[in-house]
Amino acid sequence: MLLHGRMTNADRAALRAEADAVLARLVGDPAGAARLREDQWTAIEALVAQKQRALVVQRTGWGKSAVYFVATSLLRARGSGPTVIVSPLLALMRNQVEAAARAGITARTINSSNPEEWDAVRGEVAAGAVDVLLVSPERLNNPDFRDKVLPALSAATGLLVVDEAHCISDWGHDFRPDYRRLRTMLAELPAGVPVLATTATANARVTADVAEQLGTGAGTGTLVLRGPLDRESLSLHVLRLPDAAHRLAWLADHLDELPGSGIIYTLTVAAADEVAAYLRQRGHPVASYTGRTEDAERRQAEDDLLANRVKALVATSALGMGFDKPDLGFVVHLGSPSSPIAYYQQVGRAGRGVDHAEVLLLPGKEDEAIWQYFASVAFPPEELVRRTLDVLARSERPLSLPALEPLVELRRTRLETMLKVLDVDGAVRRVKGGWTATGRPWEYDTERYAWVAGQRAAEQQAMRDYAATDGCRMEFLRRRLDDGEAAPCGRCDNCAGPRFDDRVAGAALDAARGELGRPGVEVEPRRMWPTGLAAVGVDLRGRIPQGEQPYTGRALGRLSDIGWGNRLRPLLAPGAPDTEVPRDVLDAVVTVLADWAKGPGGWVSGAQDAPRRPVGVVAMVSRARPRLVGSLAAGIAEIGRMPLLGSVAYAQDGTEAPPLSRTNGAQRVRGLHGALTVPQDLSAATAGAGGPVLLVDDLAESGWTLAVAARLLRGAGAEGVFPLVLAVQA
Incomplete structure (x- = not known):
């Protein structure tokens, strides 16, 4: 049979019959009555007979996986190497392995959930025993996989499949930097290796962008098969x-x-x-x-x-x-x-x-607040990107994420995403031991990031309109x-x-x-100092000594809750007026205290190792909401018949609080260290209280303010510290 060229009608009919037989095995049809639809067959013929690159944009349930499994079976029967499927979906990977087995196709996976199997899987691939290898996109830029496995895999691949291909596009709603590594793989594929990209969610702009990227290194254009997206069921x-x-x-x-x-x-x-x-x-x-x-x-x-x-x-x-x-x-x-x-x-x-x-x-009315939170963790501003590049450039060795995090103003997950984008842009490179700067010129794409922000706002409005x-x-x-x-x-x-x-x-x-009205969630204390504090001049490391830690605390609710979160978000929103604590909120906090006292580990639980009851109340200093925090502490003291001992304060005079990172643990501890203090009168009251104290604040974003304040209070003589906040950020 002639492939990768013109086919006779007889050759074409024979290939179609073979493809239908594979489909019947795949769907579990022993009678062999299953038939590919014409659009599915068009894609399979393009991949197997013409060795083309194709983008299939079809609704969920159309049968995209049938296309690449049938194509795999036909290509393997003709001596091609294994199919490599890049997919971000661990659950779908498990489904795909089972589906492939029904068609007599041996499939294996390499992803974050099975590291113990990676070496065995690589051995099976090298031995030719694997027909389909499913790989998660983050593997593509793992140094060992990228430098040792990917080149050989690219050279031997018989079919490359990019699942959820909208993730490639900067313009897509679900852009993932790891996917951009596929550009390199596409460019390095040997001539004549077919490529299939599939997605159910791509508008015209994303479709054009993905099709253009698929054409990288190919001699011909990409075949785009886009169908209607109605789901009649x-x-x-x-x-x-x-x-x-x-x-x-x-x-x-x-x-x-x-x-x-x-x-x-x-x-x-x-x-x-x-x-x-x-x-x-x-x-x-x-x-x-x-x-x-x-x-x-x-x-x-x-x-x-x-x-x-x-x-x-x-x-x-x-x-x-x-x-x-x-x-x-x-x-x-x-x-x-x-x-x-x-x-x-x-x-x-x-x-x-x-x-x-x-x-x-x-x-729900809380939806938009949640949208805004996720929007707030978008690509960082240029100043932070430049700072990161500068730190990497000045380092004589690769810096790991834990080593780099204390030196820049970014939380680790956001920092990693940014580095992946910079890696794709060629400004940094991931190597063994961490990240290095390449020294290549890099420009902050202000226009693109502004467009993405505008697109996000437009999509939010579209959901309101829907x-x-x-x-x-x-x-x-x-x-x-x-x-x-x-x-x-x-x-x-x-x-x-x-x-x-x-x-x-x-x-x-x-x-x-x-x-929803049941108040109270636990606030786990920080037990380890952030890594890399020595690099920013703070002599703290490792485990926080037991005698400096607070007890497990309590919050009225989470800001992301659909119960108390709805009540607390307006109260604690940036720019919200600073008011006395509302009575319903104070009453709910009192309920939290009562449940806390009686619960497991509570001070009236009767447990042998239960801490003593708090004997005084301490307020955290607050620039943004002093009335709210002060009235909350005073109200708890009055209702609990405990003395209000005073407030943890800022060490320096003036009206401005020290700059504190909202996202980076090491930078936050650096800003707090030496900036917070226990005033002399509070120190004397705490030492003379004769028991643990209740430390009251409005919001726990990271837990580091509570950790640093508790350390100071324990150092001032407090027998223990119970943190109590209105809300936690998580």
Whole structure:
């Protein structure tokens, strides 16, 4: 059979029959009746017969994985090397390994969840025993993998697949710097190696950008196969409810009415945990799934949903793209994502293999505050980037993230993302031992970052418009994705009329209010000083001595909560007026104290090692909210019948507080060290109090202010320090 050239009709028919046979094995059709659709066949023929580069933009459930598995089988049968699939989706990787086995394809993975298997997998690949290798994008710039494994893999690859290809594009809603390393791999592929990129969520601009990047190093242009994005099984709805308690109660009342099993998306980890706990209390079998869920627990949750042992996973975007369950019956969003493209992608998990699936958005008033928080961690301003480049340039050795973090004004996760972008731009390079500056000229792309910020604002407005529109909701989403065939769906609440009302049972509402209104979360103390403090002139390192640590503290709530978070965010928002503590907030804090005293480890718990009861109250100094913190401390002292001992203060005179980092632990400790002090009268009162003290503040962003203040108070003679704050940032 002639390949990589002109084919006869007979050759083409034979290749098509072989492809259909592979599909039948893949979908578990022993009768062999399964047939590829014409658009799928077009992509497979381009890859196998013409060795082209192709971009497939098709809705979720179209069958993109069938294209690359069938193409792999055909190419391997003709002597090609293994297929390499770059995918960010750990859950989908597990699905893909199982799906490949059904078609007689041996698949292996290299990702962050299986480092103990990497050497064995590499050995299998070298021995030719692996047909498909799934690789997470962060592996592409791991020094060992990039320098030792990737060159040989690129030379031997028979097909390169870029899954979720919108992540390549700067203009996409989910840009990931690691994906940009693919430009190098694409340019270094031998001639005639086909490339397939797939995504369900790319508008016209992203499609053009990805197609252009796929053409890197190729002799011909990229074949773009873009189909209509309608999902005929999905029925979209928006239901506005008065508050978070009503939304939780509605879920408890109506979850069993939703078809099959599904996913309930939340915007934050805290909300996912809250919602899952409440629904379990109401008798619903659900599990939470977030970025903080351990890998073993994730796998169990995935298995339980696949087997319909749970009604729903309550998930963050950690499950956003990477889950393959064709009979998923519903997707509910408790809170609105900030992008219609991201929303379309998440709802696309439902209804892939069933005739009807329900999609429901329950927007909340806290959504926009959460959007703003995530927007605040965008690419850093030029000054911080230049400072980082300067530190690397002056260093005689590579600097690891822990070594670099104390020297710049960035939290580690944001610092790492920035370095990956600079790596792609050629300004830095990741090597063994850390990061180095290359010395190559680099320009801060102000225009692009401003465009991205503007695009983010436009997407947020689009989500407001989506919730408010009286037009077809599916048509709205398709138009946002530049689908030229967008038309009214006839199924959504605006086309066919609402199918859900806002009624909730009184018992469910009372239970939801009780769950959300229950105050109090633990505040774990810092137990280790940040690494690298010596580099910024602070002689602190390692474990914080037990005699300098505070006890585990308490907060009224998290700012990301859908319960007390909604009450606390306006009170603690930047620029909010400084007021006396509201009575309802003070009463709730008193409830936290009462529960704390009686709980495990509390001072009236009866435990042998329980600390003594606090005997006095100490306020933290506050420039932004002195009335709020002062009145909170005074109110607690009065109600608890304890003396108000005084306030931790700033050491220097004047009206300006020392500059403190909001994101970097080492820089924050550096700013606090020597700046905070225990005044003489407070020191005398603390030493003479005869017991532990309660340290009161408004907000714990990182825990370092509490750690430094507790160390000072313990040094002044306090027998112990109980931190109590209104809110924690997490």
